[in-house]
Amino acid sequence: xxxxxxxxxxxxxxxxxxxxxxxxxxxxxxxxxxxxxxxxxxxxxxxxxxxxxxxxxxxxxxxxxxxxxxxxxxxxxxxxxxxxxxxxxxxxxxxxxxxxxxxxxxxxxxxxxxxxxxxxxxxxxxxxxxxxxxxxxxxxxxxxxxxxxxxxxxxxxxxxxxxxxxxxxxxxxxxxxxxxxxxxxxxxxxxxxxxxxxxxxxxxxxxxxxxxxxxxxxxxxxxxxxxxxxxxxxxxxxxxxxxxxxxxxxxxxxxxxxxxxxxxxxxxxxxxxxxxxxxxxxxxxxxxxxxxxxxxxxxxxxxxxxxxxxxxxxxxxxxxxxxxxxxxxxxxxxxxxxxxxxxxxxxxxxxxxxxxxxxxxxxxxxxxxxxxxxxxxxxxxxxxxxxxxxxxxxxxxxxxxxxxxxxxxxxxxxxxxxxxxxxxxxxxxxxxxxxxxxxxxxxxxxxxxxxxxxxxxxxxxxxxxxxxxxxxxxxxxxxxxxxxxxxxxxxxxxxxxxxxxxxxxxxxxxxxxxxxxxxxxxxxxxxxxxxxxxxxxxxxxxxxxx
Amino acid sequence: xxxxxxxxxxxxxxxxxxxxxxxxxxxxxxxxxxxxxxxxxxxxxxxxxxxxxxxxxxxxxxxxxxxxxxxxxxxxxxxxxxxxxxxxxxxxxxxxxxxxxxxxxxxxxxxxxxxxxxxxxxxxxxxxxxxxxxxxxxxxxxxxxxxxxxxxxxxxxxxxxxxxxxxxxxxxxxxxxxxxxxxxxxxxxxxxxxxxxxxxxxxxxxxxxxxxxxxxxxxxxxxxxxxxxxxxxxxxxxxxxxxxxxxxxxxxxxxxxxxxxxxxxxxxxxxxxxxxxxxxxxxxxxxxxxxxxxxxxxxxxxxxxxxxxxxxxxxxxxxxxxxxxxxxxxxxxxxxxxxxxxxxxxxxxxxxxxxxxxxxxxxxxxxxxxxxxxxxxxxxxxxxxxxxxxxxxxxxxxxxxxxxxxxxxxxxxxxxxxxxxxxxx
Numbered sequence: 024x025x026x027x028x029x030x031x032x033x034x035x036x037x038x039x040x041x042x043x044x045x046x047x048x049x050x051x052x053x054x055x056x057x058x059x060x061x062x063x064x065x066x067x068x069x070x071x072x073x074x075x076x077x078x079x080x081x082x083x084x085x086x087x088x089x090x091x092x093x094x095x096x097x098x099x100x101x102x103x104x105x106x107x108x109x110x111x112x113x114x115x116x117x118x119x120x121x122x123x124x125x126x127x128x129x130x131x132x133x134x135x136x137x138x139x140x141x142x143x144x145x146x147x148x149x150x151x152x153x154x155x156x157x158x159x160x161x162x163x164x165x166x167x168x169x170x171x172x173x174x175x176x177x178x179x180x181x182x183x184x185x186x187x188x189x190x191x192x193x194x195x196x197x198x199x200x201x202x203x204x205x206x207x208x209x210x211x212x213x214x215x216x217x218x219x220x221x222x223x224x225x226x227x228x229x230x231x232x233x234x235x236x237x238x239x240x241x242x243x244x245x246x247x248x249x250x251x252x253x254x255x256x257x258x259x260x261x262x263x264x265x266x267x268x269x270x271x272x273x274x275x276x277x278x279x280x281x282x283x284x285x286x287x288x289x290x291x292x293x294x295x296x297x298x299x300x301x302x303x304x305x306x307x308x309x310x311x312x313x314x315x316x317x318x319x320x321x322x323x324x325x326x327x328x329x330x331x332x333x334x335x336x337x338x339x340x341x342x343x344x345x346x347x348x349x350x351x352x353x354x355x356x357x358x359x360x361x362x363x364x365x366x367x368x369x370x371x372x373x374x375x376x377x378x379x380x381x382x383x384x385x386x387x388x389x390x391x392x393x394x395x396x397x398x399x400x401x402x403x404x405x406x407x408x409x410x411x412x413x414x415x416x417x418x419x420x421x422x423x424x425x426x427x428x429x430x431x432x433x434x435x436x437x438x439x440x441x442x443x444x445x446x447x448x449x450x451x452x453x454x455x456x457x458x459x460x461x462x463x464x465x466x467x468x469x470x471x472x473x474x475x476x477x478x479x480x481x482x483x484x485x486x487x488x489x490x491x492x493x494x495x496x497x498x499x500x501x502x503x504x505x506x507x508x509x510x511x512x513x514x515x516x517x518x519x520x521x522x523x524x525x526x527x528x529x530x531x532x533x534x535x536x537x538x539x540x541x542x543x544x545x546x547x548x549x550x551x552x553x554x555x556x557x558x559x560x561x562x563x564x565x566x567x568x569x
Numbered sequence: 570x571x572x573x574x575x576x577x578x579x580x581x582x583x584x585x586x587x588x589x590x591x592x593x594x595x596x597x598x599x600x601x602x603x604x605x606x607x608x609x610x611x612x613x614x615x616x617x618x619x620x621x622x623x624x625x626x627x628x629x630x631x632x633x634x635x636x637x638x639x640x641x642x643x644x645x646x647x648x649x650x651x652x653x654x655x656x657x658x659x660x661x662x663x664x665x666x667x668x669x670x671x672x673x674x675x676x677x678x679x680x681x682x683x684x685x686x687x688x689x690x691x692x693x694x695x696x697x698x699x700x701x702x703x704x705x706x707x708x709x710x711x712x713x714x715x716x717x718x719x720x721x722x723x724x725x726x727x728x729x730x731x732x733x734x735x736x737x738x739x740x741x742x743x744x745x746x747x748x749x750x751x752x753x754x755x756x757x758x759x760x761x762x763x764x765x766x767x768x769x770x771x772x773x774x775x776x777x778x779x780x781x782x783x784x785x786x787x788x789x790x791x792x793x794x795x796x797x798x799x800x801x802x803x804x805x806x807x808x809x810x811x812x813x814x815x816x817x818x819x820x821x822x823x824x825x826x827x828x829x830x831x832x833x834x835x836x837x838x839x840x841x842x843x844x845x846x847x848x849x850x851x852x853x854x855x856x857x858x859x860x861x862x863x864x865x866x867x868x869x870x871x872x873x874x875x876x877x878x879x880x881x882x883x884x885x886x887x888x889x890x891x892x893x894x895x896x897x898x899x900x901x902x903x904x905x906x907x908x909x910x911x912x913x914x915x916x917x918x919x920x921x922x923x924x925x926x927x928x929x930x931x932x933x934x935x936x937x938x939x940x941x942x943x944x945x946x947x948x949x950x951x952x953x954x955x956x957x958x959x960x961x962x963x964x965x966x967x968x969x970x971x972x973x974x975x976x977x978x979x980x981x982x983x984x985x986x987x988x989x990x991x992x993x994x
Contacts, residue, residue, distance in 0.1 A: 204859060292907075351701040361701070399787040411789055412740075412974065413702035423788040459757070462734040462749060472734035477793060478746045479726060480757070482801035487758040530781060536774050543770060554767065558774035563794035564782040 042072045043108050046391045050374050050384075054392040057367035062419055068404025070397045070420035075100055076526035077398075077569050079111065082390055084426065084568050085344050086115045088128030089433035093523045112390050116383045122164050124433075130159035131429045132343070136216060137176070137196045140461045141471050149198045149252055149266025151184040152454075158192025169336055169380035173217050174323040182255070184265035194268040198252045201268070205285070206247035213322075214243055218331040219338065219356030220302065241287045241297035246322040248285060249273045249313055270319065273311035283311025301325040331356055333372030337385065341371075344389045346422040347410050363415045394418035399569040423567045428457050428475040431566065432490065438523055438560075439502025440494035456490060485561050495557050497549040503556055507549035513541060516552060524559040618720065619893050619928060619964045620842045621712055623850040624835075624878060625733060626900035628857030629689065631914045632922035633906060633943045634866055635660045636675045637935075644906035644942045646863055655933025662871040665879035671933045672882050672891060673898075673926035674992055678937025680950035681902060684916040686857070689901030694736035696954040696984040703974055707736025708897075708957065709848040710745040711982060715966045716847035723845050724807035726800055731834040733852025740974045742789075744796040747850065748804075752830040754813035754837055759805060772802060812840045822884070827876035835881040842885070842894050856900055859913040882926065895928035895963050899956075906943040920946045923956060929963040931994040954986025962988045 045055065062069055073081070079099045083091040091099070099111055115121050134142070134155050143150035162172050181191030183198050200208035214220040222240050253267040275283030277296075284296045298309045299318055305325055308316040326332055334356055342348035349368045350360045362368055371388075378384045389395060397420050401409075405419040416422070426434065432453060442452040460475035474480045485491055497503045506516055514529075517537045521529040529537070541551040559565060631646075636659055639645040650658035653670035666673075683689040683698065691699045694707035706714070713727035720727070728735075730747035738745035750756060761768055779795045804810065811817065815836045826832040834851040841849050853874060858865050878898065885891040903921025904914035920939045926932055937948040958968055961983055970982040 355701075401786050401788060409788075412977075423790040425790065474734075474749050476737075476746070477743045477790070477797060479748050479797060479801050479804065482797050483756070483758040483805070486801065486805070487761045532777060533781070536777055540770060540774065554771050555774060557771050558778055561775050561798070562778040562782065563791045564778060566794070567787075567790055569787060 043396065044105055045393070046106070046109050048388060048391065050371070050388040051391050053370055053374070054367065054388060054394070057364055057370070058392070058394050058418055061364065061417055065408075065417055067408055067417055067419040068402065069393075070400055070402055070405060072396045073398040073421060073569075074527070075107075076522070078108065078396065080526040081421070081568055082108075082111060082115065082395075084430050084434070086112070086128075086386065086390065087121055087124040088131070088430050089124065089437055090524075091526070092437050093519065096522060096526055108396070109391060112387055116387060126160045126164035128429065128433070129163040130156050132427075133159045133163075136339075137212075138199070139471055140457070140473065142199070143195075144458065144461075147263065149183055149254060149263055150195050151192075151265055152195075154183045154185050154190065154192040154265075155195035156192075157185050158195070161192075163382075166381065166383050169375070169382050170327050170332065171380070173332065174327060177213060177217075177326060178317075178319045178323045180268050180270060182265055182267045187255075187265060189267065191268075194266070197247075197250065198266040198268050201247055201250045202252045206244060206250065209247045209250070210240065210244040213247075214302070215354050217326060217335060218302065218329060219335040219350075219354050219360075220331065221355045221357060237287065237289065238295065238297060239300075239302060241285060241295075242300035243302065245285050245297050245299040246318045248283070249311065249318050270313045270317060272313055273318075275311050280311040282309050284309070301329075302331075303329065330369075330372060333376050334368055336380075336382070337368060337371040337375055340382070340385050341389060344386075344395060345416075345418055346424045347416040347418075361415070363417070395421070397421050399423050421569065423569060425477055426566055426568055428460055428473070430568075431475075432456060435490055435494050435560070438494055439496065440490050442493065459484075482561075485566070491557070491560055494560060495553050497553050503549060503552055507552050513537065513548065513551075516548075517555065520552065520556055520559055524556070525562070525564050618845045618847070619716055619895075620846060620890075621708075621848050621895040621897065621928070621960065621964060622835075622838045622842065622881070623708055623848070624896065624898045625735070625850055625852050626856050626898065627690075627733060627852055627854035629686070629900045629902045629904060629916055630856040630870070631858060631862055631866065631904035633903065633914075634863065635663065635871070636922040636924060637677045637939055637943060639906075639941065639943050642942045644908070644944070646908065648863065648867075653933075657933065657935045660871065662867050663875045665875045666882075669879050669882040672886060673896070673924050673932055674930060675922050675924050675935045676937055676951055676956065676989065676992070677922045677935050677939060678946040678948045678950050679903070679921045679923055679952075679956070680946045681918040681921075681952060684902050684918040686901055686916075689916075689918065691736065693899060693901050693953045695739070696952075696957045696986060703978075704737065704739035705980070706739040706741040706745065706972075707747075708960070709735055709747050709850055710738040710741050712961070712964065712966070713846075713848040714741055714745055715961075715970065715982075716964065720845055720847065723809070724803045725809045725812070725844075725846065726804065727846060728848045728850075729838075729841055729846055730850045731837055731852065732830055733850065733854065735850045735852075740972070740980075742796070743793040744800060746797075750813060750837075752834040752837065752851075754815050754833070756810065756813060759810070761805070765806075809844050812844045812846070813837060815840065825876075825884070826880040827873065829873045829877065831873050832877040832880070835877040836884075839881060839884055839888075839890070842890055843888075858904065859909070859915055860911040862904065862908070862913045864912075885927065891927045893928055895930065895960055896924075896926045897956075897960060898924035920944060925956075925960070925963075925992060927963075929965075929994055930959075930992050934991065936989060936991045951989055952986060954984040955989055956986070957983035958986035959989045959992055962993065 045052065076096060079096055080090050083089060099107060104110060115125065134152065138150050138155055143152040175193045176196045179191050179193035181189040181194050183195045184190065197209050200206065200212055211222050214222050249270045251269050251271050253269060254263050255265050255267060256262060257264045272280060273283045274280045276286045277284050284298055286294050286296060288294055300306050307321040310316045338348045338350060338353055338356065342353045349363045350356060375385055399421040401420050408414065408417045408419045410416040410422060442449050460473045462472045462474055495503060497507065506519060514534055517534055518528045521527055537551065537555050540554050541548060544550040633639060633644065634646050634648050638648060638650045638660060640649060649661045651661045651667055653659055653667040655670035657670055657675055659667055659670065681692065683692040688699055695705040697705040709728035709730065717727045726748035728745060728747050730749045732752045734749060735747040783791045783795065815823065815833050818836060823836065826836040831851065831853045838849040838851050855870060882896065885894050902916055902918040905917040909915055920943060937946060937951065939945060940947050961968060968982060972980045974980050
């Protein structure tokens with residue numbers, strides 16, 4: 024507790040260091056050249072490089088899902104190495120101290136992508152969130168190649184729940200998507216998430232704005248028709264315990280397993296036939312016998328050959344770090360999509376393939392690229408670059424965006440919000456906390472929305488909720504108690520809180536208001552710091568990634 | 570902007586809060602002065618405000634089985650039509666609503682093109698088809714934005730969504746987002762558990778940090794955040810929050826609405842209308858009946874709907890509120906005339922029905938018609954835009970109202986839809 028005070032005094036105020044040199048990484052140069060070219064084409068002048076403190080906070084949030092703690096921030100600010108941004112990215116990606124946080128954060132992101140925020144919460148669901156998480160945590164901790172991960176998710180068989188025989192966490196992606204309505208959910212989710220193809224409309228008819236035709240939807244769907252999800256019950260009850268994903272021989276809707284066809288109905292009432300055909304027109308054997316043709320494995324292989332697999336992971340990862348993808352929506356790469364930087368998307372896709380789908384490498388290229396270094400301060404030279412009003416993003420300044428619920432939770436844990444109890448209790452507390460924001464739409468497709476969107480319920484949670492209440496506790500042993508009890512001047516303690524929360528020191532007027540708070544609290548420093556900390560945590564500056 | 574702008578006196582009107590806050594400003598000294606002339610509105614809410622209640626049927630209800638029956642046709646299904654107090658027939662499993670049909674009218678000639686849930690939900694809520702480059706505001710945001718002009722006394726959000734997510738505010742900004750509550754009316758995290766003086770001091774500190782950040786010109790999200798804080802603060806200190814407490818209603822009234830989430834939601838909607846909330850959306854999901862549609866309707870959806878919706882109309886009428894309160898019943902689309910192999914109906918947007926009533930809408934009629942099997946609209950077809958224009962007209966909102974989207978594009982309210990003249994009383 025004494026150590027931090029010395030650091031606070033020794034700090035240089037959030038001064039802007041000289042611009043970091045361009046890293047000697049070919050892919051970073053590729054990104055920079057493409058982005059800078061369009062700045063020139065559109066007459067945009069990029070914002071300055073972001074202050075080191077704010078950039079450090081940004082890259083911690085985006086890579087491992089939380090703000091840096093006070094010590095981590097200070098270590099970065101005091102480092103005089105001009106290449107310290109490269110060093111930090113390398114450390115967050117590769118240092119074993121961060122592996123667990125990195126893997127948990129990306130597992131949570133991908134759980135939300137693969138099974139939704141509400142996946143596994145319904146009584147009828149066979150999804151084990153724990154199983155999904157375990158699979159993804161292991162994948163990200165070991166830096167499993169992305170193509171391998173996709174193949175496993177698409178072809179998985181086995182049980183969804185950890186600890187039971189035949190457990191394979193990857194099965195959780197498809198377990199709730201194959202039984203109902205002839206696996207239409209598996210069809211639309213697999214094509215959208217991994218290939219950027221929006222096909223849900225074409226299930227029923229040819230879509231006017233989409234080159235996908237109804238025939239293609241059902242041909243893609245035919246790949247999933249050997250797959251069944253089997254319910255496993257809690258012994259002696261009808262409560263679903265978990266599910267088991269299996270491949271079974273498919274007799275076809277015409278009853279000819281050698282030629283296992285499916286039927287669908289066109290709008291005009293005509294019945295049509297479909298066999299498994301990949302989106303690029305590649306046909307596979309029509310047999311429904313698993314030993315002759317394992318349809319999901321064939322699909323997995325075809326997906327791995329598709330350039331859309333490469334582009335989609337680039338687009339998704341880019342959007343994660345820069346706030347906007349090269350297309351809108353991010354998971355629509357169809358022929359009608361307007362791509363902001365088409366050559367860059369192509370080229371980065373190829374680089375990902377060349378790197379053997381090393382996701383950490385992709386993250387490194389993006390976080391070290393020039394657009395990611397820029398300040399979120401908008402200047403007269405780039406105020407027209409504003410995607411919030413529908414403009415095509417040019418990334419000439421960093422776009423503000425709100426932390427995700429997961430990022431907020433993990434960040435508050437850093438600064439006093441830790442729940443009491445065992446690890447399992449803390450995990451349950453976290454899940455309960457995250458669940459409160461999920462609103463389902465009540466459709467068969469499991470559509471959902473979040474109230475963690477900057478609205479009043481979120482503000483109320485930050486004002487008065489248990490999590491923030493814990494973070495501002497001044498009980499002995501709490502985060503604030505330690506700071507309040509330290510032998511240091513109020514001004515240094517105030518700076519400490521601003522650095523811990525906002526990665527900057529307090530301004531003069533902020534110092535002044537802290538002094539006034541101390542007066543009205545009758546000199547009780549812990550209470551004054553509590554009021555100040557409450558205000559910092561509730562501010563726009565805290566919840567926005569800058 | 571209430572407490573947020575320190576250069577003007579605070580315009581808060583919560584007396585109980587202000588008494589404490591006045592003391593707080595003295596304690597904190599001039600730079601933290603919360604305001605010198607505390608405006609206190611003593612007058613009670615004046616009635617005669619217009620409001621709208623949207624009963625949202627998430628999933629897309631089979632309107633061919635509710636409002637536009639085709640008995641005897643191959644597409645007709647098993648339900649029989651019954652007579653009503655209006656000049657229309659409806660489904661036999663809606664007997665209580667049948668007694669209220671003199672107040673409600675059916676539009677049987679809705680014809681739209683969006684048969685995907687997300688797209689249909691967006692289109693029916695906004696009057697615009699989804700566009701990747703712009704997000705349009707939904708009904709609740711548009712109508713509350715227009716009707717709030719005469720409602721200084723409202724301290725709680727003007728757009729409440731009960732039991733569902735509704736549609737966002739789009740380019741109108743987060744200040745017009747739906748305030749989403751569950752049908753229990755329980756609002757989490759309402760109490761800071763500190764005295765009001767200290768709350769005021771915290772808010773002033775927060776205001777300073779917010780303002781400092783906004784001055785750095787990093788984007789509109791920073792400004793939107795502060796607007797939402799202002800609304801949150803108003804709500805926390807308002808006695809109008811009692812409107813969410815349906816348990817304060819007499820038991821016979823609660824019974825009349827039904828002991829269901831939707832019933833409680835409808836009752837809450839009436840309480841919110843009474844204190845002047847301009848727009849309330851109540852969600853009843855479970856209409857995505859690809860399987861066993863008639864069983865599900867008869868045994869699950871229709872009893873719930875019949876009880877709650879009839880109670881709402883009757884209650885509003887008895888309290889003299891119906892003439893100022895628009896009721897809109899709709900989902901994202903209808904369902905196929907064909908009954909599929911699973912005894913269900915699939916998505917269908919080409920020919921379907923919605924129901925409207927109250928606030929200047931003529932009751933008891935059916936506008937438009939479909940063919941003998943319900944496959945085609947055979948009269949003038951109506952769109953989401955037309956319905957929205959009619960709703961605006963009934964609520965006295967000018968159809969000349971035009972918004973600037975954030976990039977300066979003009980957007981006409983209701984997307985330039987035409988008023989369904991037959992519905993105007």
